Amino acid sequence: MFTHVPxxxxxxxMAHTLVNEQLAACVNISSPVRSVYxxxxxxxxAHEIALSIKTPRQxxxxxxxxxxxxxxxxxxxxxxIHVNEGLPEYLRWVAAETxx
Numbered sequence: 001m002f003t004h005v006p007x008x009x010x011x012x013x014m015a016h017t018l019v020n021e022q023l024a025a026c027v028n029i030s031s032p033v034r035s036v037y038x039x040x041x042x043x044x045x046a047h048e049i050a051l052s053i054k055t056p057r058q059x060x061x062x063x064x065x066x067x068x069x070x071x072x073x074x075x076x077x078x079x080x081i082h083v084n085e086g087l088p089e090y091l092r093w094v095a096a097e098t099x100x
Contacts, residue, residue: 001055002079003067004035004048011049014070018053023063025097028052056091057082059100 005011008029015027030050037044055063064078083091 001053022099024053025094026054056095056100
């Protein structure tokens with residue numbers, strides 16, 4: 001799952017919360033990215049931090065709900081990409097580290 005947040009403090013707080021609550025096995029925090037987007041009829045630019053969040057497919061709903069509750073944006077990006085294949089041991093680890 002992917003989301004973007006406004007700053008590193010928010011990214012680290014969200015990452016620790018999601019892992020501590022076993023909603024995610026791992027959260028990768030990226031370097032700042034520059035986002036250009038249209039919001040309420042205006043083109044905006046912002047520096048954001050991207051989060052890549054690892055959870056099993058069955059954990060999506062709970063994780064999305066928690067991200068929504070923690071996220072400071074009015075309309076946060078919450079996008080899931082389903083993994084069709086992967087190293088079996090890694091995928092088992094993701095499942096074992098979450099409550100999904």
